[in-house]
Amino acid sequence: MIAIIDDVLAPEELQEILTHFDRADFVDGKKTAGWHAKLVKNNMQLPSKATSTQELRKQVKEALIRNKLFQALVQPKIVHSLLFSRYEVGMSYGTHVDNAFMGKGEFWRSDISFTLFLCEPEGYEGGELVIEASDGDRAYKLPSGSALVYPSSTLHRVNPVTAGVRFAAVGWVQSLVRDPDKREILFDLDTTRRSLFAKGGKTIEFDLISKSYANLLRQWAD
Ligand SMILES: O=C(O)CCC(=O)C(=O)O
Ligand SMILES: [Fe+2]
Secondary structure, eight states: OOEEEOOSSOHHHHHHHHHHHHHOOOEEGGGGSOTTGGGTEEOEEOOTTSHHHHHHHHHHHHHHHTOHHHHHHHOEEEEEEEEEEEEOTTOEEEEEOOOSEEOSSSOEEOSEEEEEEOSOGGGEEEOOEEEEETTEEEEEOOOTTOEEEEETTSEEEEOOEEEEOEEEEEEEEEESSOOHHHHHHHHHHHHHHHHHHHHHSSOHHHHHHHHHHHHHHHHHOO
16 A cells, blocks of 8 residues: 655654754765665765764654554554665666665565655655556655655656755665555554544444454464
């Protein structure tokens, strides 16, 4: 499932991150790409080992983890490999698939990829995140603070930036539920039981859907 999550970060948090970017040194993004993605990756990133990057990473991770829609959609076991990117005019990230596993020493599976847009769409031209689906390409350019979550199994790209600068945080999730179809069933059940609860409280219908939700999650989680 491809989904948009709005307002992951508050305007003050966004401002703080952008202020940090103003004085930060960005390095070549090829450093963290797989051997084939390197061939088409042309962007800049915050150095992953810097203490300030680790603090920003923690902040963004916590914001995602406390977001109820993110929880319901992706069932995160771990949010990992988060990085902060900067695309200047002429930069892009050509068509690629994300590596199935990421990390050094400890490896995490990438089930879901996300891009958290960190600047307003009016501030740059081009730079759309394009998901290449079997029925055609879909291009996304979201407001600052909104995130796109999409299956890591897709081919995707970032179009060349033709004016301005594009900032984003990107990362991956190893989900408790590896199969996207199963995640979607859980999401639908969870949405339905919450809607039933809002309308009628803790009825027997709510209890039975909650029971199915919990028991399926128990069966499907790894
Ligand atoms: O910046 C983006 O929106 C996506 C970047 C990407 O595809 C990646 O880092 O693997
Ligand atoms: Fe990617």
